[in-house]
Amino acid sequence: MGAQVRADPAPRPVDVTGGAGGFEAHTEELDVLARRFGGVAGDCLGSSMTLHGYLVDGAVTASAPFDPVGWAQFEAELVGALDGLHGLSWVGLRCGALDGELRAAAAAYRAVDHLGRALHDEVLGLVRVPRALVAAGRELARTHDPLAAAQAGIAADPGVVDHVVDQLGLPALIAGASAVLPDGHGVARPLGTDAVGPAGRPPRRLTDVVGDLAQRNDDTHDGAIDVRIITLPGGGRRVIVDITGTKSWSPGPTSDITSLTTNGRALVGRSTAYEQGVLSAMHRAGVRPDDDVMLVGHSEGGMVAVTTARDAVRTGRFHVTHVITAGSPIGRTAGELPRSVKVLALENARDVVPHLDGTANPDRPNVTTVTSARGDGTVEGDHSLDTAYHRVALDAQASGNASVRDFLVGADDYFRGTHVTTHVYQVVRHY
CATH class of the missing domain: 1.10.287 (Helix Hairpins)
Known part of the structure; x- marks a missing residue:
């Protein structure tokens, strides 16, 4: 269960791209x-x-x-x-x-940056494919199980998926399909408040934020999210919204908001019924337009967090300042965020899911990507909040990297609360 996660006592080094310590040509200027x-x-x-x-x-x-x-x-x-x-x-x-x-x-700067990212994926893909094939071949010879062989190949280097996704043209196919699949509209059903475990304590560090997301992810309701109203010393407020990931693999019409329809739309940056439900839940919980808000999401929830932040800020509906994603493919959407929104993308080097969009996260001052190798070597375990991303968050938290420190210092008010009220909702899809 999410509330039972225990921190690894030995943080590991992380790889970091983007953020305040990254490099970027300011072509807008x-x-x-x-x-x-x-x-x-x-x-x-x-x-x-x-x-x-x-x-x-x-x-x-x-x-x-x-x-x-x-x-x-x-x-x-x-x-x-x-x-x-x-x-x-x-x-x-x-x-x-x-x-x-x-x-x-x-x-020219934009073209070179685009070409560099494309070549990065192509070159690394060509290097990674043989290694993945060797690992898959060994597992197939040992077990005679094609599924186990595929899992071994992916676990050997999930980055190979970037190359495969690009070569198959999947993002373009997904964009086309998502435009015609009915998405309906999202409705937020209140489930009361939660004061159990991490949900009942104001967060003090990054691992606490991921711990509460893990607890919400373990909720039996598909599409469960929460809106945490944090009271600061002196009476100020901050808001953290936890958005859970995929529970349904149905490609057709379904009331489950976490289905493949949401995945496809969010992957290419389209607004979703899930996003509508999140915004509705924030309104019902009493979030004000001038409240500073942090959106936190795992997998599909991270993709929805990015599009929700983008649309909430552009319309002025809510003041989103920070986004934290865990195991989310946001390479095609994070660049659309206003620069006022700071992103911390946690990625497990063994997890295939962050590579499903076929492109690396942009290197921007407001987008920091932290990667470390965690998990248990299985596709499911390497994507899990409990077995992988809680520990990736621990590694990021312990890092002295300038970009990571800049994000955490900027988000400090979210970790200074004296009291928290956690409102829980189930977002469902209506047609």
């Missing part, structure tokens, strides 16, 4: 600067065209017979000011050129 130069270019060239009209203005031309020297001097000086070196026309053309150069540079 280049685009803004380019537009400014473009605006200056337009102003300068427009003014230059207007001023050129004075060269042939009737009043000016009529004065030539009376003062030919003065007229000639005026014409020469105006032409020089407009069309000479560093003249107004020159400045306009130069600013226009800088506009184009900056736009081209921003596009």
